[in-house]
Every structure is written in C-alpha cells, then in structure tokens.
Amino acid sequence: MNNYLYDVCIIGGCGHVGLPLGIAFAHAGKRVVLYDIDRNAIDTISRGKMPFIEEGAEEMLRDVLEKNLFLSSEKSVISGSYFIVIVIGTPIDEHLNPRFTLFKEFLSGITEYLIDEQHIILRSTIFPGTTEKIVDFLRSNGRKTRVSFCPERIAEGKAMEELRNLPQIIGSLDDISFQEAKELFVSLTNDIIYLTPKEAELAKLFTNVWRYIRFSISNQFYQIATQYNLDYYRIFDAVTYNYPRTGDLPSAGFAAGPCLFKDTMQLAAYSNNSFFLGHAAMLINEGLPNFIVQRLKEKHSLKDKIVGILGMAFKGDIDDLRESLSYKLKKILEMESKQVLCTDPFVKDANLVTLDEAVNNSDIIILGAPHSQYKEIGIDFSKKLVVDVWNFFGKGGLF
Template structure:
C-alpha cells in the first residue's frame, strides 16, 4: 500500500451505524461515504442523479479522487455501500448527512430555496432519535433556523452543523488529517456529532452553530481574497513589464512573514467565489474586500487578453488554452475561469483551441494539435501534463507553473 493509501486508512468502528448521505453522488458526499464504509458503517447514497448512481453501482468513480478507485469496489463488495433515489430510505437510518450544494442567485445572494426543498423532503421521512448533520455551506443562522423548525414539528431529531473543509481530489486523505469543526443546536447534538467524527481519529473543535457556519465561510473567503491580492500584484508587475515570478521568489525566499503569499492564477471552482458572496450578503454587502476580490479575480482573463492585444494582432491568430478544469490535476470544469477566458478570446481571435487531459469534450483537441496549430498558448490549469511543456511559441503562464521545478 502506498503512503497516500496508508494515510487514508481508517480504523473499524465498534458500533457501526446506518448512514444516509443526501447529495451522496457528489464531490463531497461520495468520498465521505466511502470513508465511512471503510471504517465499518453502512452508507446509502441518496441522490436524484440516477446516471451518476449507476456509474457508482458499476464500481466506477464519476470523478477523480485519490484512493477512491480502490475504496469504491471494496465498499460495494462488502455490501456496505448502497445507492438510492428514494428519500423514503431515510427512515431506516441512524444518521442523515446533507451535502447538497447551496448556490447563489442572480444577485449573488444565497439561494435557500433548493436547500429548503430538500429539507422538507427529509422531514417527511425522519424518525425520532436520528442525528441530522449538515455539511453543506450555508448562510449564517440557517442551522438554528432548521433546529427551530424541527422543534416546532416535534420531530425529535438532533441537528448539528459540521462543515467540510477538504480540497477536492484529496478528500479521502484530508478526512483523516484535518481537525473537524463540530456544532449542534443542543449540547446533545454537538456531542453526538463529535462522537461520530471521532471515528476518523481527528481532533474535534466544538463551536456554536453560527461560529461553525462563519468558520467555513471565513475559510473560503480568506483564500479567495488572498488569491486576489496575488492577482492584483501580478497585474501591477505586468504594467511595469516586471517578472512577477522573479519578484515572488525573491520576497518569499527564506522570509517566513511571506509564507501566506499565494501564487497568481485563476481562482475558480464551485466554492470560493460563491462563499465569499454569501459572506458579503450576510453583512448586507458591506464586505468590500470580497467584492473587490471578485472584481480582480474575475477580471484576470480579460486583463490577460488586453495585455496580449498590446503586442499581437489577435484577429488573425489561433490562441490555445492549456487546461479547462478549475484547478490542476482535476476533472471538474465548474466555474473554471478558463471558460471565461475562452469567451473573451473568441471575440478577439481568429480561432480558439482548448485541451484538457482530464475532461472529455467534443470541442477539445489533443495537446499535439495545440502545439502544432496554435500561435499563442495560455495556461488555464496547472495539470502535471503541462509541467515543462516544450514550445517555441509564446506561452502565457500567470501561475508560473511551467517553469517551476517539480517538488
């Protein structure tokens, strides 16, 4: 067993539980379910995405996740993993875990309608004594509101909020490495959630529900704002025709006070912008740092194209984007700024080509075609396949990835 697999191994629980995960076929729910199966619980993935569940039943992962290809077949063979589209299966469970996405609306305010609809369905199939754990990112105050609704209906279930903080693609590793934030609408709910997560051998940190909700939002908002600082500095360096990567190395080298300085690059994905906007909405849109960060990060693709136009007549050129996922070595295109870059380039260039080794799309071409037919290359995602790529054509690498030494 390799080191990563050993890190993901968990101990067998003494008192196995029946656990349902709503949104269980997704990037948060499925790895969590596999980890729970691996330590002895029986898990039912409840999800309305029938095609995704069919893939899982066949023993195939619908997306990339370290160690999941080994754990999924094992969970199915032991009979601990089940799939369902029927919320009625919730009534037989000891623990119900909610991992559905919580989007923002067209005004970038939290949209609670989908969450409320799911919870109404859950309420129809609960029984007294169950533990309900919310792992979705929610607007501050949602958990206490949920607790009041459950008390008013006398459902007699314990409600806790325990946010996930894993990096997509590394969930099975980090579930056994990172401390778990735990909260509950009552002391009993908090203690039950703490006992449940202790099976992973994690350190448990207890908070109030609103502290846990804000803790998750603070985490993603901090990262998003931090990326925007680096991206703003990158833009400033470009305006002075200075090499941002040389500056980055110089000011971070053996200088601990700059350890938190992120590299420049696209800050996309399904969480960072959304959660920053949720935090801004909670503060009546007074989180000006978050709104400024959005302007910087979302403006980076346009800035890149404007800089290219200074030195090239793009109207007759073919420009290629290397990597369309929202981050490196990932197969998830959700909210990837590479697509925004493609849209801007389409208005300016003769032709735009895209490639990605992790994403299948009829619109994409091979790396060989890219290197042969493009006039300019732009790095969109830091996939290992692109490390040290050899080309004599201009390569725009905001991340400083292609010239970086492999760790």
C-alpha cells in the same frame, strides 16, 4: 442507533463532497447508504467507478462497495438511517444570493421520512443562521430530529487524505447533539472542534474566503508587475526566499471553482454588502482572464492569432469544470482572437481538441489549468508565445 439499517445516509451522496465522505465513513466501519437523484452517477459508482477524479478514492470505493457502502435513489433509505448527512448544493439563487426557501422545499420533501431520534448533519456550505432556521422549521413541523452543522473543508482532489488529516468543526446547539456528531466524526479524526452552529457556518465561510483573498493578493501583484513589464516571478522569488513572513504567498493563477467565489458572495451578503475586501478579491480574481486578453491585445494583433488554452478544469489535476475561469477566458477570446483551441486531458467536453492540435496549431498558448502532465510537453518557447500566470513552466510570468 443499533435499530437502524444504516449508520449514515448521505443525501447528495454521489457528489464531490458526499461520495468521498461516504467512502471514508464506510472504510471506518460505518454502514453507509448514498442517496442521490442522479441515476447515472449511481450506475457508475455501483460499477466501482468514480464519476469524477478524486485521488485514491476508486480503490477505497471497491473495497467497501456492497459490503458497507450502498447506493439508492429511494428516499425511504432516509428512515433506515441514524445520521442523515445533507450535502446537496448550497441553496442560492441565480445571483448567488442565499435562498432559504430552497432548503425549506427540500426538507418538506423528506420530512415524512424523518424520525425523532435521528440526527441531521448539514455539510453543504450554508448562509449563517441556516442551521437554526432548519431546527425551527423541523420543530414547527412537529419533528424533534437533532441538527448539527459539520462543514467540509477539504480541497477537491485531496479528499481521501484530508478527511482524516484535517480537524472537524462541529456546530451543535446542545451538548447531546455535539457528543453524537463527535462520535460519528471521531471515526475519521480525533481532532474535533466545538462551535455553535452560527460560529461554524461563519468559520466555513471565513476558511474559503481567506483562501480566495490570498489568491487575489498574488493576482493583484502579478497584474501590477506585468503592467510595468516586470516579471512578477523574479520579484516573487526574491520576496519569498528565506523570508518566513511571505512564505505563504501563493503564486498567481486562476482562482475559481464551485466554492471560493460563491462563498465570498455569501459572506458579502451576510456583512450587509460592506465586505470591501471580498468584493475587491472577486474583481481581481474574476478579472484575470480579461487582464490577459487586454494585454495580448495591446502587444499583438490578436484578431489574426489562434490561441490555445491548455487546461479547462478549474484547477490542476482534476476534471471539474464548474466555474472554471478557463471557460471565461475562452469566451473573451472568442470575441477578440481569430480562433480558440481548448484542450484538457480530464474534462469531458466534445468541443475540446487534442493537446497536440492545441499546441501545434496555436500562435499563442495560455495555460488555463496547471495539470502536472503538462510539465512533460515539449513546447518550443522560442517559437510560441506562452502565457503562464502560475510560472508553471519556470520561464517567468511576463508575456
């Protein structure tokens, strides 16, 4: 390992998963190079700036930048690194079906930079069986490079804390690979779990799908209660109060983002499309914006109303709009209402208006992402109809 310029090269190192991981490894004393094709992100990070919100990351980035954290858009840095961590996006097609050929194309592009002693760590969420397929591909190209799958299980926005606090699952095909991968991750956490690659691939999908289904249960309960003109949160509070077996029932709310839906689709594909719970969860969670609009249509002449959406990110206190249900809601409302005004303090989108404009000029306000700072805003709840699926404002969920 000592013959290498870097301990770790992270491919996709400027992304939401790669960058926090690189910063954390560098902080733990590893020499890290972030390799990425996004030159704008490289520029931003080189100036000590995070290209997206990640709590506590920017200070840590400045501590390690140019000391033991480096950036490059040159593939040659791969050859100079012992561990090659791959965190480019999950290889799927436009219908969210797994596409191994994308990984094959990517690997073909880096094979010439691989050296037999190196160790590839796959960290993107991948379809079960992908790690073994990659090993087969490398072996058929004459490469002995070791491969392990070490899934990322953090919640976006909490990476810097969770990388050190959560156990790390390692899926390796043999003990030497496991011990090596363990040596790398022990710099972040002592809590290491061994699985085979296929078990680890499935463990990652189960983790996300479990979360997604839990959200869907609350979203379904919310829709049932609301249909009967009952405030879900009066029932929710009663059900969860001092009752340990329901203590982990989440509130209702938009369950979205780049992982949960996509990973549920992956598991559906892996189960030969017999994953009924997963399909039901997708229908319920993805159907929530439409449920809100249909109910508003029943109760109000929506065609004459201006609707404001507060929060366009896929969840609270982040700036990531990937697969955000606020945008799905916006699309439906553009068909059904007089006008839609969208606002978000973090998301960069030229079509957004200020918070004041959205609040003051809308007849109906829908909370799209519960950003903490919205707690401070003065909405006159007696004058505006507010749709708050989360019960974030504490006024109940009925509308």
